[in-house]
Amino acid sequence: MYTRIKKIILKFIPRKYLFRYEYLIRYVYYLNFMGSKFQCNICDKKLSGFIQINNDMICPRCGSIQRDRRLWQLLSDEFLINDITILDFSPSRSLFRVMKRGDHRYESTDLSGDFLSDKSYDIKNIDSGNENYDLIICYHVLEHIDEDSKAMSELLRVLKKDGCCIIQTPFKNGEIYENYSITSPEEREKHFGQSDHVRIYSVDGLKNRLMKVGFQVEIKNYFRKDPNINGFSEKETILICKKYK
């Protein structure tokens, strides 16, 4: 139902108007989910439930998915300090909107045009000076990038000393799986799980690549607690990457 409505809306409303009026459109949908059992920690709305789709839980009000809400909790608890400068790669619209309201300088960047963004940086050649950002968020981006070590070096370069880059991708067990001879969208979908992905990382594989370019990496695992009021996923792994020199 949710997917069908979304498809119809996307078909008839141009993306720029959709982004502008999304909050109003979602309000109508949210009226069916008013309640008190659950609460989205991004928009703070109390809900009767989340929209269950593709093993995810979507907030009917702001559209956040499970990993957005976990990230927002992590950022709020540990990283968001007044006056810091933040760069966020292709953020979800729910996070973009809430981050823009904080007492920090927040810039988002995206090359695809599918996200709300202030900049359009090429992650392999970021058009920014050295050591500009206190915090970088790079969520579900690196698995799209062919020369990922170049991107990692650029993230390190534009990060301030003692700054932090928060990274997540889809993960598998074992080794990183990549094969550059696989180029068609159909084959990539089959091998890497999405038509525009070029690999699947393992947690340790990604950690090793990040350490190779100079990051100090801490692996953090988060587990869902019951009752799952905020609609988190069962388990999430997030890499906290620091620059010490």
Ligand SMILES: [Zn+2]
């Ligand atoms: Zn929400």
